[in-house]
Amino acid sequence: MTNVQRSMLSSTLNLTASGLKDVGKHPLVVQLMKGIYQGKPPIPKYSATWDPSVVINHFVSTARRNMSLIQLARKTVTLLALATLLRCSELNSIQLDSVSFSATKVFFNLGVLRKSQRSGPLMRYSLDEWENPLICPVACLRSYLERTANLRSSLNNSGVFIGSNKPHNPVTGSTIGRWIKDQLKEAGIDTSIFSAHSTRGAAASIAASAGVPIQTILNQGHWASESTFSKFYRRETSTNQNLIESAVLMDSSSD
Known part of the structure; x- marks a missing residue:
């Protein structure tokens, strides 16, 4: 500031x-x-983050054959947010006519410049399809587009995501955020602490811990520097932060 x-x-x-x-x-x-x-130095919003595997495991354990449209929408945007590190407004800007599927991938364009992007072309993304369709963002996106194909008109055929209830108007980034937050809450994430935007830090942190090159994470999250990522986004999960405490207490209790 x-x-x-x-x-x-x-x-x-x-x-x-x-x-x-x-x-x-x-x-x-x-x-x-x-x-x-x-x-008064800037204070990061979160001191710890949540573990994305909690949400992924929730999708597996609560798999439904016949999800409602709103359930499918929430799942799709949450998986896309975790896989791409996109903000809610950026997810909402994905252009419907830019989405194309190959045998193993999906490709799409954003309709707006990214938050810190000052010039250059609109960004194009690709995601690989996963073997398990229950946790695959590509499979979910394909299913969502199939489910909404007959609900589209000239009034709602520019963006990918539309309202789940009639008249199925185009949604806003705030709606995307509410869908993600509702999905996190259903999976057991404390949404009194964590917002929809926390998907960026949670996914990027676990990717860094898994050994994904930092530059790859910075590029995907569109962070200008590693210091910005480390200062405001990279966090240990609360579980990992408690490992030392648990080890100390367990060792003490054995005396």
Whole structure:
């Protein structure tokens, strides 16, 4: 935030007695902003994260042949969020006419620039199909599009996701977020703490722990640097954080 404030000062208060000057780089301003930062540094929203395997195992254990449309929608957006690290607004921007399936993959385009993307083309994604259709985002997306094909018209055929009830209007990113949050809650995740946006940190953290190259994770999550990812998103699960405590207490109880 302090960098934003410095930029604001530079763009609005750039006139001094000696003429134009970059006020944001003035030593007194730099010192002031540093003091503000140190006095109230940014605090990460979460100190720990949740384990995505809890949600995945929930999908396996509660598999239904005949899911309602809203159940299928929640499952699809949750799996896509975990697999792609996309934000709710970005998931909502996936263009229906860009979705194509091959024998083993799905391809699709976003309809908006990513949050930190300033230029360049709209991003295109691909996901591999998994053997187990119960936890496969590709299989879920295919099923969702088949289920909604007869519900579409010229009013709702631009984006992938539409309302589950008549008149099946296009949904917003907030609706996608509510679907994900409802799905997390059903799976046992504490949604009084974790929001739909937490899928990014949870999925990226477990990928990093599994040995996925950091640069691959940064590219997929569209994070500018490893420090941003580490400071605000990468977290141990609460289970892993408690391993030392458990080991200590178990060792003590054996005395």
